[in-house]
Amino acid sequence: MVIEGHNYNEMCQFISFLYPSCNQTITESNVRYMVKLAYEYGVKFILKLCQSTLLNTLRKDNCLEYMFLAQTYHLTELLEKAKQQCFKLSYEDIESNPFTNDLDLFLIEDIKRMSKLKSNKSYVFLNYTVEH
Secondary structure (H helix, E strand, C coil), rough: CCCCCCCCHHHHCCCHCCCCCCCCCCCCHHHHHHHHHHHHHHHHHHHHHHHHHHHHHCCCHHHHHHHHHHHHHHCCCHHHHHHHCCCCHHHHHHHHCCCHHHHHHHHHHHHHHHHHCCCCCCCCCCCCCCCE
């Protein structure tokens, strides 16, 4: 049986999460495809586990990628936390990151503006929410 557009091993791991007797964990190395599959198949408990893993592994060096995942899969809490991490990036880091082009234009402009202003004490935040 072929499931179009999915890796066999990734699908096996995803399906094993549906059975409580299987002792599986979502890790930083498998969370990217697990969140995609959980969202695609509407498995909310796996989506929550993925968001928890993403929140626990969020760092300055992966915050733009995680913002992309949060935006794509409607992970509101992750989006806010990743946005806060991204404010620590330099303007050059933001511009050179491959995920910058995939993010919502208003969101990335807000982060770029914050990056330029971070030496000042007066910040202006745009209100950005994820639509469900």
